[in-house]
Amino acid sequence: MADQLVWMSTPHMDPAEFRRAGHAVVDWIADYWTTLAQRPVTSADPPGTVAAALPAAPPTAGGEPVEAVLADLESIVLPGLTHWQHPGFFGYFPANASGPSVLGDLVSSGLGVQGMLWATSPACTELETVLMDWLAQLMDLPHRFRSTSTGGGVIQDSASSATLVATLAALHRASGGRWRDTGIDRRYRAYTSVHGHSSIEKAARIAGLGTDGIRPIDVDPDSQALLPGALRAAIEADLAAGDVPAIVVATIGTTSTTAIDPLPEIGAICAEYGIWLHVDAAYAGAAAVCPELRWSHAGLEYADSYCFDPHKWLLTGFDCDAFWVADRTELIDALTVLPEFLRNAASESGAVIDYRDWQVPLGRRFRALKLWFVVRWYGAEGLRAHIRSGVALGDRFAERVRADDRFEVTAAHPFSLVCFRLRADDDTNAALLAAVNATGRVHLTHTRVAGRYTLRLAVGSPQTTEAHIDEAWTLLAETADNLRSP
Structure with a gap:
């Protein structure tokens, strides 16, 4: 009976209460943005400060007004933050947020749809497909990345996930789908520059290539870009040793210096040896919306996959990585697992896209909304x-x-x-x-x-x-x- 009384004292937030609380939260965010420049960019508090200010146990009874939560947000949480939207934040790469993006995320959360299949929310899938084609058009990406051609785009949570998905598809191609079969004694290799992102090594480890699965390739001492001759030498050495070159990850805008790897030369090498080429442009890809900066993407026509993060430099809140493949069939073949409970007439017709087959997780939220708003x-x-x-x-x-x-x-x-x-x-x-x-x-x-x-x-x-x-x-x-x- 006591549990029932607690439940009755804390009912779900009804639409009227949500409206009132929502206005308060939006006002709080707007005030935060207004005062951002007056705040310290980073926290000076020692480790454990925020944890010590929080109760040791969760509340027994709910029903706290949103004003109380916002007050604690202001007094406890904000002093412990690094303010990534601060005008004096110049660290790492930017993590843009904008009003339209926040509103799109709010709508996505309010709808609460699950977009794993076309059938589970058709608009969630179709809006994302069209939006990724829009973005490819804005950036003048190769036509084969469009959904109207052999490829298509999908929103991943991060460039790290995009690299992992590309690696899995590359291994599937290189092995004829048998790269994890037991009893086959072959090593598969991935290649990137010594300035390639750490997620490339992590992807190789997750994919089972081991700690030595990545071959780091030297860079030009002046440009800091990958040396094609060194890449070719590493590939030939691995072939001579009986290893299988599976994927090369080239970078447009490396993390350390925004160096640009020479895609035309790298692409020609990958084409010669039949190696998957993934291009990681997590930060710098956004620059391609400007025609005068598209020189950085010369040679992208060689790529089997490409990604960049709108959540870095294109005014869209985290998490939003735009990932394209030139041949969607290769990606789907590598990642599809179809249990009986997911079978449905629309999927079996072949007329729809099921984005669950384009990513590692099954579930997916409506990320496209915030990018659409932006x-x-x-x-x-x-x-x-x-x-x-x-x-x-x-x-x-x-x-x-x-x-x-x-x-x-x-x-x-x-x-x-x-x-x-x-x-x-x-x-x-x-x-x-x-x-x-x-x-x-x-x-x-x-x-x-x-x-x-x-x-x-x-x-x-x-x-x-x-x-x-x-x-x-x-x-x-x-x-x-x-x-x-x-």
Whole structure:
């Protein structure tokens, strides 16, 4: 009886209460965005601060008003966050969020549909298919990536998942579907540059290739791009050893420096040896919405699969990776598992797409809605304006670096990431990074270029302006002065 009384005291939120609470939440988000620039970019609290401020046990009775939850959100959670939408956030790569994207996600959550099959929500599938064709058109991707040709697109949760799916399809092709059969003593190989993303190695491990399944390929010391000659040599060595080259992952915009691997040469090698070519453009792919930046995608016609993350630089909230294949049959053959309870007339007709066969999980939510809201709100010109703004702000910062003899730009910056360092030892550069980040006014990260400790400034927040770039540079220059003072 007591349990029944607790239940009766906390009924489901009805539409009227949801409306009132929803307005409060949207107001809170809008206020957060309005005050973002006044907040520290990163938290200064020690580990365990947030956990210590939370109750040790969950509430017994519910019914707390949303205002109480928002109050704790403000006082407990926000001080422990890194604010990725902050105009002074220049770390890693951007994780854009925008009003239209948030609203699209809200609608997706409100609908609560499961899009594993066309039959489980036809509009969920068909909107995604058309939207991915729209995006391919906006970026002028090869025609064979369109659903109206032999391929098609699907939204994955991340580029990491896209790489895993591409790896599984590549292994299926290379082995005739028998790459995991016991009793077949063959090793399969994957190849990427030494600057390829860590998810490529993880995909190889998950796929069962082992810790040595990835062959790291050397890069050009100037461009930091994969060396085609080194790739060919590695492939030929593996063939001579009886191994099977299965997949090459080339990158447009590597994580460290946004280097661009030479796709025309890499693609020709893959075509010669019959190796699957996956192109990872997680960050830089968004640049292709601008015609003047599509040079970075030269050679993409060789690719068997390609992906980029709208959730990085195209104003769409995480999680949203756009992934295309040139031949959807190869992908479906590699991933299809069909239990009886999923059989239905629409699937068996062959007239529909079941996206469960294009990904690792069975279930999938309506991710396309947030991207649809973004594309319709901004249009092609709005998306291009956002990318061009980021590139221009990156150029502005690089000009400041080059104008100061104490600093150097350490790599090409075709997009909105600038790699730079003090003309000093690694420890001094590490101290510079720690000091500027400790102010809470900006957040930068680091990498190594040609073995040297290098700072990275990645522009991407919709709120970042020339004033924020100039403030970041002034802070860096003044901090460098203090580090050199006796």
